[in-house]
Amino acid sequence: MCQVGEDYGEPAPREPPRREQKCVKCKEAQPVVVIRAGDAFCRGCFKAFYIHKFRAMLGKNRLIFPGEKVLLAWSGGPSSSSMVWQVLEGLSQDSAKRLRFVPGVIFIDEGAACGRSPEERAKTLAEVKPILQAIGFPWHVVALEEVFSLPPSVLRCSSQEPAAPEGAYKAAVDSFLQQQRVLPQPRVQPPRDPQSLVRPPAAAQTEALSHLFCSVRTLTAKEELLQTLRVHLILHVARAHGYSKVMxxxxxxxxxxxxxxNLALGRGLGAWRPGFSDERHGDVVVVRPMREHTLKEVAFYNRLFSVPCVFTPAVDTKAPEKASIHRLMEAFILRLQTQFPSTVSTVCRTSEKLVKAPRDGPAAGDCGPRCLLCMCALDIDTADSATAFGVQTSHLSQIHSPTPLTETGTPQGPCCSPGGAWAQGCCQRSSRREDPQACIVEQLCYGCRVNMKDLPSLEPLPQYILAEAQLRTQRAWVLAELRDCLIEDSDDEVGQS
Structure with a gap:
């Protein structure tokens, strides 16, 4: 009902009709995906954008030469499936710039480490094999139990070929194209009977692997151990079949x-970097061509273009957020990425700018000793550092019995040195040689030492790790014994020579 003095005001103006949004690339088609705020792509432009990022990452680094054998590590997940699909399309005849390397695919069955039954593992393999056959690349299905039959040489960093001179990549491409014009190379066909390559693991190895992961106390240590064994197995398969790159x-x-x-686990910046290549293994280089793609882009691409994936439960499947450091850090980064869309790119780009300060000592440089498990440079030294202090503190906490006293009341030291437990005398070396656990722990980096604390006994570890640790200990002991007998050249003699 109308009232006197009531101010009705003017009616609210109508909002102008919004202009229909178009693709930011072609400005014509309607967008189907929105990657970031303001970045809306149509189907065709998004595919070209996605493929260009993959090809540009391979092209600007120029680490994979024409005709080189590359092993694609496929887990069945979205990212690795998208990577295999990109390689498959890049090798097709319809591709504008064809890829020139020779690919192969490896799939590792980790069901025993995750506590899956043989029926569930067989069902997963039944889903994996048709996809591998449809891809058409040579493929290898390997069970994780085969780590118990690996040789100790898998833990040795083989010598890497020297860096190719400038212009070598272009010369290799020209030579490869000339050979193709003269004599086209036939495409490598996969085996006709793939069932013969899939060997079921032995029951004893399956039981040993299950016992190993059941003995680990925390989920963080389980994930680190699983990742370590997976890398060792991939390296062995790559070397056995002549692959020089692992993608x-x-x-x-x-x-x-x-x-x-890795930073939360105490590995530091020198252990691992999210760059394009990882050359710590020597003759086999690990490359990451998907490092510019986000999980959101991968999910959109797989959905739009029907990229086949296989879901396999992992060790941390259905685990709560605070069950492990990996799950906690994943939730932290993804939550930040939701609120601040540039979080992931900022973390990766900042890590590339950080350079570890050089230091003197046996752990400096690429030629120094490496960790027995992760093959990174050992960050344990005797310098006044936080890492050394933490290792020494943990070492002292394991000493339960006090040092026995002599008749005069003074501590009884080793027979060869009055320096006590800190001296590198013969008694200390002999005691360490007799203790296999001490021999293994002293060859690990700080992060791996922390993880090994969650393993009550080192006996369930695969035999190749124990054998390589014993071999390194014996080699170090022999070198220490021979060092006292060698005659070093003086500075004057070196200058005269």
Missing amino acids: TGDSCTRLAIKLMT
């Missing part, structure tokens, strides 16, 4: 999570 499907989001997780 993984780590996305930018996954690399940022892994970087922050």
